[in-house]
Amino acid sequence: MRFYLATKGECDFVINTIERKSMIRIAIAGFQHETNTFAPGETTLDQFTRQGSWPALTRGKEIFQVFEGLNIPISGFIDSSKAQLHPIVWAMAEPGGYVSDDAFDEISNEIVDGIKRIQPDAAYLDLHGAMVTHQFDDGEAEILRRIKDAMGEDFPVAISLDLHANISSQLFELANVITIYRTYPHVDFFETGARAAQLLEFEMKWGLAKSFRQVDFLIPITAQSTEYEPAKSIYHEILQVKCTSVDLAMGFPPADIPSCGASIVAYDPVLEEADAKADYILQLITGAEAKFDPKLVSAKSAILQASSLAGPVIIADPQDNPGAGGTGDTTGILRALIEAEVTDAVMAVLHDPASAKAAKEAGIDADLALFLGGRERFYSEPMSANVRVIALSDGKFTCTGPVAGGSKADLGTMARLQIKNTGIQVVVGSHRCQNWDQEFFRVVGIEPADHHIICVKSAVHFIADYKSISDKIFFAISPGANLCDLSQIPFSRLRPNLRF
Ligand SMILES: [Zn+2]
Incomplete structure (x- = not known):
């Protein structure tokens, strides 16, 4: 016998080492999507197949090689589990509009068919928790329903979820155990997968009671960061809670579904203990309701304030964050920078495959008249600009920051x-991706720390890597699909009495 520390601040579990090495067989898979139901277009199978700033769709034993050592939940599960693992498929797409029925069925069926073929003792799924299709408000619950249909109600399924999960009571009931990221920016993907392995093991050996609470108000995305109060203290408290497991999902607001919002899951051998811990975290978050400040300012004000400070200063464009379903091509902040006549600003990444292609064809040092961004035309028009091509790239690089360090990215051309007659440089790319790593600039030869104003199409994730060069950060309001001012979101299907 030996003691096994589940995670810092939690209980020590006695695990029989010999039993751990018994041939328990666990099927593992991943299917991640954060669906912004207000974003234009569908998220198609093609988007789940290709590489972004995470691995491309991966199948079978190749999962062991591709995910080894990465900061991804399934990597942590593989590293921590002592069971015999049977990988099926892993796929993720950049957050965006509803997942298409084709994509959902194709990948879900592959997971369910794989489990039926393998006939394992249990399954682990690396999920997001905010997947919506036209048929299913809770895509993840439907996947678990299909698995339980195929394998029986008693078949154990562990899942790990994003801090932005919108957890329905159905998903909570179907999942035997759930673990959730405890950081935003998410730097604990790996640990969350590892905790899922430990919790599943506990559940299979001894059984766990579980408790679920939904928070009755929505929390704006930019107010959810664990870098700031009150989230910082609440998650610190979660780490101190002595029980088998308690986790808090902050929810993903731009999702017009009844389960939208924050929730708490707790697991303990004793139901009263699970209930007590869930209630404790619920009380903490409810007591902090008035302190969740989205910190939003107008683009004009952000630029004015940034210009008056010593650089570097970071201006985030949270409403056009591709990592929350933004089109990544809006030009609001770019226009505001030009209007303000700033003398030294860099921006990445404007999603604009046509301009990237034109620049590549024209070559370095070429002068071009382009229409930048605004291709989707949902939130802004293309911006007419005379530009000089300073550098080109195939968009393939390896991330080095705390969120995605080690992951290979592919942003296309x-x-x-x-931009001629200004001090503004803009990086255009061909794949829609959130800028959460300084390598998004370095790939075209820009060292962000060398510039006065750094503009990033990201809401919060950028902080993990960019805080090493500046803590002067503004969250600027500019048109986009990820509405951060909750009063502006045209909800119609939230559950009754949910405050926002
Ligand atoms: Zn998230």
């Missing part, structure tokens, strides 16, 4: 463009 990229170009660094100097």
